[in-house]
Amino acid sequence: MFNEEEVLPLLVQRLRPILDGMNVPYEVVAVDDGSKDLTAVLLQRYHREWPNLRVLRLRANAGHQAAISAGLASALGDYVVTIDADLQDPPEIIPQMLAAAKDDGVDVVYGVRNDRSTDTWFKRASAQAFYKLIGLMSQTSAHADAGDYRLMSRATVDAINSLPEHNRVLRFIVPALNFPSDTVEYKREERAAGDSKYPLMKMVKLSLDSLTGFSTAPLRLATFAGFGGAVLAVLLVLYTLISRSQGHTVAGWTSTVAIVAGVGAVQLVCVGILGEYIGRMYGHMQGRPTYFIAYDSMTAQGADHGPTDTPLPASPHPETIQATDEAPDAATHAARVTSPQPSRLRG
Known part of the structure; x- marks a missing residue:
């Protein structure tokens, strides 16, 4: 999310009852992509009221795909769903996605838009043309009406986190893995509140990254x-x-x-x-990191961390994860400080 103070209350109001009603353990990793409004303040308030909400704040705005990568590198679940905060992609189909993944034994479930009447004709036409172009050039089987709303298994997330690519475009990387997949259709809604954070220039940049990243x-x-x-x-x-x-x-x-x-x-x-x-x-x-984490409510350290190749250890106790950042005990530290240096013989 980026500057989503207007839509954030609506997101929590719709998302929490759905996840609570699934009767499965879960966490919600809210990635604040360097927001300048009250998004960070609202997230902290909801974090106190909603124990399953984990706040991950980036040091500066890193971009949509980098923010998703930050969330994937931090998420601990056996299944991970990526969704934007604008509620154009309805969270109500998350249970259907999880059921499809378990019943069909697939690693990826794509959310496919069967009704895009809320988008402008230019956006629909340009998207269709672009996906056809990228399909011809790279032989990538990405669905033209599937964006970044998808469910992925832990094996898929680990595979993505292990990739060394910068400026990755996940809507093409995930299909390129060719893991078993399924689809769930839904109607794309209008933005619940606020303004779009994806202007024309960002779409052009995403298109260039896609073409140069997946095709010669x-x-x-x-x-x-x-x-x-x-x-x-x-x-x-x-x-x-x-x-x-x-x-x-x-x-x-x-x-x-x-x-x-x-x-x-x-x-x-x-x-x-x-x-x-x-x-x-x-x-x-x-080799510059695409993002820096300024704050993670799980560790509450606020120290900068770059992207990692593997997610955090899947421990149910946050204190166990926090302990990995603690300093060595005093005896070990003293031993390192007082360790004598090799003497030099003078001739």
Whole structure:
């Protein structure tokens, strides 16, 4: 959640009765993605009233996919459901997801939108076109109407946490694992309160990360465009030589400028595609964490932690987890401090 003070009371009002009525042990990991409003204050209040609510606050806004990754790295459950706080994806189908996972023995249950009438026509059309494009380029079987609302088994979550990728797009990573899956359909609702946190530029960035993260087809496209430009240049040279040998005048500067501009545009596109891939490699080589945890109500330490490859140990006692951060006993510490250093012989 990011700046969701308006919708947060509605989320708790709808989510808690559903989970309490399932008669299974559960935790709710609320990832505050660096909110600037009263989201953090409300979460602390609900945390005192709702023992199963765990608050995970990031140091700064890291982005939607990074926030989900932070939650997956911290969640302890045998099954994990990822859901946005805006209530466009109804939490009422979580019991149905869990039942489908257990009855069918699958690792992933996708929430699929069978009615997107609340979305604009541009969003629906662009989403359909994008999923078709990414499917052709990467052979990824991601469902066009499935977003980030899904249930995953512990094996799936552990597999995702073990991946070294930065700028991961989970809606394509999860299908790429090819674990047994099922779907549950639902109607996508309008946002319960507040404004959308996914403007056009963020959607464009997500699309670029998806294309460059799951397919090398753009690189091949750049290569084919380069070969096409070379063939066109050779044909133009041949045409010029033949025209001159026959005494014909070559066409005017307008056609020349158009050709040069076209070839230059192809070159710039190719360079841009290469730059996207080089940028991803550069970011991966730097190894910078995509998020920093400022506060975790389970440990209540408030120390910075980067993303980990494996989730926290599945212990039912928070104090056991907290004990892993304690300092060594005084005797061990004293032994380290007073340990003599090797002496050096002087000649």
